[in-house]
């Protein structure tokens with residue numbers, strides 16, 4: 001038997017495969033296609049202190065091997081999550097991670113405090129990298145001072161595993177990673193979407209209601225792998241890699257480059273069973289390469 | 304209704320007009336799941352990354368065949384229409400809520416008008432068959448730019464009477480579907496699918512006549528499962544996903 005267990009801080013995952021926030025709803029949307037209990041973990045939709053309606057339609061555009069989105073953190077707020085969604089999903093035998101967003105440091109702290117009271121949730125992922133909201137979001141993730149400030153404040157109220165999700169829309173992502181590490185983050189996940197734009201040439205208008213949006217999908221994978229490689233050399237905490245993963249070999253690229261776990265986002269849309277295929281691939285890969293534990297392969301890239 | 308991923312084989316593609324084809328598909332191993340009229344499917348097409356949503360046009364359970372009416376609108380649909388017979392296509396189905404075809408308001412003889420514009424005529428054929436089965440009186444109304452672009456008229460005629468409008472007057476009443484003489488008759492329930500300006504015009508007319516009306520929306524989709532929140536429409540309940548809470552909406556719920 002191959003051992004696929006990995007650890008992110010105190011958080012134990014039965015395998016390194018998670019789903020990415022905003023691409024997997026609350027899990028149940030995919031229950032007809034996959035066994036949610038087999039997932040290493042799943043990160044639920046970005047959650048804010050108050051209900052948010054999100055941006056106007058149109059919110060998406062397909063681009064070559066990718067897509068732009070401008071959902072804008074539509075969600076019913078943290079209290080709704082706690083009272084109505086959490087009870088429905090808490091017994092799934094997988095790690096549920098709540099993705100936390102806010103427009104101010106106080107918002108982030110308030111959401112983190114509330115989520116900390118939930119027994120079955122052992123980690124939060126702090127989104128300081130959403131390109132689709134006017135205030136906060138990416139603003140915190142693009143300066144070391146902003147990233148430090150949010151991380152420090154949340155660390156004071158959140159005792160369990162604290163993952164900070166980084167924006168790729170910066171000159172040097174390793175600076176931000178080091179800043180959040182020094183404020184006590186247990187892990188960093190990367191990358192969030194790359195800021196992008198698409199134009200409808202006949203109508204001479206932007207396709208998205210917000211003009212710009214976040215690029216995801218296979219098109220961003222090489223950028224994401226590069227950033228995971230750089231960050232895993234810059235920090236000691238475990239790195240969670242994501243961006244364009246759509247098959248087992250893609251996941252393996254991130255693991256070899258230094259990711260202790262991976263997330264799958266956009267690929268769930270075109271292949272709802274992709275996470276199961278990746279888990280099977282990783283087990284088979286370990287066997288083929290004669291390793292007993294996936295941990296032996298994390299950052300095992302030969303350069 | 305459990306959603307499934309099923310591999311189908313294209314058994315025929317018959318072009319109805321230069322840009323629209325009726326595609327017949329058969330599951331390779333499985334049998335077709337139960338499908339409600341107005342539900343849609345998401346097809347995986349090799350030319351594009353995301354699946355493409357297409358309404359169910361008709362279902363032949365006896366011969367295990369799914370029919371889709373597809374308009375060439377871009378890369379994905381063009382590739383789909385050109386796939387040779389025998390090609391394998393992975394389809395996720397059934398998706399969305401579908402039209403209401405029974406319930407308290409559906410006493411036998413209920414007078415229903417099924418309005419389709421262009422390729423929006425697609426879901427009306429299967430809907431008409433189901434409504435007739437449930438004892439409703441069915442009339443189709445279909446509109447197109449010209450006689451040559453009318454879709455499914457013969458197939459619909461086998462089910463119920465068909466009223467026609469064309470923009471240029473080359474067949475039926477001249478003008479848009481709302482200009483049809485058929486609106487002078489009393490209707491108990493209207494169903495509508497087509498381009499957004501047409502659906503808005505039909506919705507306005509139904510509001511004026513105080514006739515209940517359901518419309519099927521075609522917002523752009525990424526997941527088709529209610530997971531990504533890309534396909535939202537503004538409703539009286541706020542932004543809701545067209546893929547999971549629609550595509551069919553009672554016009555009372557929309558902010559049009």
Ligand SMILES: Cc1cc2nc3c(=O)[nH]c(=O)nc-3n(C[C@H](O)[C@H](O)[C@H](O)COP(=O)(O)OP(=O)(O)OC[C@H]3O[C@@H](n4cnc5c(N)ncnc54)[C@H](O)[C@@H]3O)c2cc1C
Pocket residue numbers: 062343351355356357358359372373374375376377378379380381422425426520521522523524550
């Ligand atoms: C619930 C639902 C049911 C549908 N039923 C049918 C049907 O029965 N028959 C049919 O022919 N079409 C139907 N459509 C529309 C069809 O999905 C789009 O035409 C198709 O996705 C376009 O893909 P493409 O790759 O060919 O075009 P692309 O190359 O992606 O785009 C070409 C153009 O089409 C527009 N477009 C892209 N996606 C959509 C969309 N979802 N709706 C409208 N415009 C779009 C783009 O903005 C662009 O201008 C339905 C859509 C939905 C949401």
Ligand SMILES: Cc1cc2nc3c(=O)[nH]c(=O)nc-3n(C[C@H](O)[C@H](O)[C@H](O)COP(=O)(O)O)c2cc1C
Pocket residue numbers: 020021022023045046047069071073099127130165191192193215216217218220242243244245263264265266267531532533
């Ligand atoms: C439709 C959509 C919604 C998203 N919503 C969120 C979100 O709420 N919070 C967040 O941290 N990331 C969000 N993301 C970013 C993804 O979690 C992920 O970082 C990104 O898409 C890259 O991974 P991928 O290429 O595998 O999709 C969203 C992405 C998409 C496509």
Ligand code: FES
Pocket residue numbers: 523524525526527528529530531532533534535544545546547
């Ligand atoms: S298309 Fe993803 S929620 Fe509707």
